Amino acid sequence: MQDMNDIFEIGGERLNSRLFTGTGKYGDDAMIPDVCAASGSEVITVALRRVDFQAATGNVTDHIPKTMRLLPNTSGARTADEAVRIARLARAMGCGNWIKIEVIADNNHLLPDGYATINATETLAAEGFVVLPYVNADLYVARDLVSAGAAAVMPLGAPIGTNRGLQTKEMIRILIEEIDLPIIVDAGLGRPSHACEAMEMGADAVLVNTAIATAADPVTMGRAFGEAVLAGRRGFLAGPGAQRLRADASSPLTGFLEG
């Protein structure tokens, strides 16, 4: 739970938690409700390609608590057109109007295609979707996404699933400074300390899936990420003191005035 006067809003919706979670890679989807509860997360992304609307049971969506905001994603899309089609299908199937755009045409590194993402965002935002695009931490792409009508920008911290943390830290810092939309660090965060660091920098939220789903104890890891995000946010709001290279006495040059 965040501080009462610290408002986090996307698409006109207020959120209490700045941790977004995912549904992939779990050994058992049945643990998703416990992870959601432990982490405090209110937004959960789900790959539409894995949702089987025709299956009577056994769907991943069966395990997502009704209180969660569903964030369907376009995982599997290789082009802007495929992403748009998947988004429309998600809305037609009752998944709401939030959509996380993922357009990946390189299976070797799973890096997002910025141009295609901008195109899909423009189309879908015009259709009333709340579009959250997953992109490289690139200022120009982010600015185009603002123009295209994105509701947030989701830069990667490191390639998907690598758990390597904030490898793109300096670029994300620039996005935080320059882009007047929520910045949600997505992909690559492998430890709670990584999430904490992103939040301390001023990121508005983080999305974590692999690090939680593949942990030995996903529920406890979910809780740890929830706490880390909260700590990082509080650290950011508290305004950390400036870093210095040397130890710094409180008034080394003017102390004589008090003598």
Place this chain on the structure above:
Amino acid sequence: MSFAKDMESYAGLDMSTTIHGKQRRDVHQALGKERPGPDDLLALLSPAAGDMLEELARKAADLTLRHFGRAVQLFTPLYVSDFCTNRCVYCGFNAEQGSKRRQLSLEEVRVEAERIATTGLRQILVLTGDARAKAPPEFLEQVLNVLREFFPSLLLEVYALTRDEYARMIHAGAEGLTIYQETYDPEQYARMHPGGPKQDYAFRLDAPERACRAGMRWVGIGALYGLGDWRMDAFWAALHARWLQDQYPGAEIGLSLPRMRPHAGAWQPEHPVADRDLTQILLAQRLYLPRASITLSTREPARLRENLLPLGVTRLSAGVSTSVGGHGSGQAGTPQFEVADDRSVSEIAAMLRNKGFQPVFKDWQPFDTVAA
């Protein structure tokens, strides 16, 4: 472009001497690399690495968990025709086998599909023998059209097609393709395929590339282990997979590890592959190709499949019949090979859950029905 060109660049290398000359330190070096190269792959397939399987297994298990989590895709093959014009010495569909041949009518395809669908499976691999006149691309399109009603994900394992024909298959609903080179040793390949269109080594070798160029989303390749020297075949299959990954990054490339099984003929493998050897192939290929899906079929017994699962396997067949009509649409034909793990889909799914894995039934669907 052709992978054959890549193979030619190794013509001057005495691969057997190289692979048998690898030492433990070479294996350690390979294990320490983020992206092992072909020389590292030779080390990982060497006898020296064979004595270090536990070390290989630890890293392979870690990589698999990182990239795939605990999700395992389930599918089953659907044999729709066993007519064949090839004389592959190792295959139960060999044209010279006197067994009665059978091909499903579209109505029978529908019956089989309905029965398979009740098991919960959502991905189907359509198989035929190599008899173009009997099961031409038009027939395959019709089969795919029937199956699309029941399954969101359709794969093909049929005779090698042209690029245009692969494009037709995609249009008809095929998401992916499996095609094995059987053995990458051209001389052994010629001996194993003494007659029929499959004799054309180069046309088959280039088939996965033609499929990628046509836009196939998923392409699975591999060798049939037991036909040739397994270390060489595992090396070439892995190299082939990475070549395809590099040339066609938009396609998802998979590997399979089929091993020779008893069949209707009397031929026995000239290069038997022990369980330990199969394990080494799996580990070396996973370490070389961390993102490739790896399939283990019901050619392997239940216990081995379960033990290999965490080491790199991401796809399992389940509820398998290798006969045309084997799912109950009528009298079943001759099996292509004997199944070693005959557990039902629900039994395989229960096994996965017991071991902490999640059976995945659906991982893609065509979205072309949605308004553009």
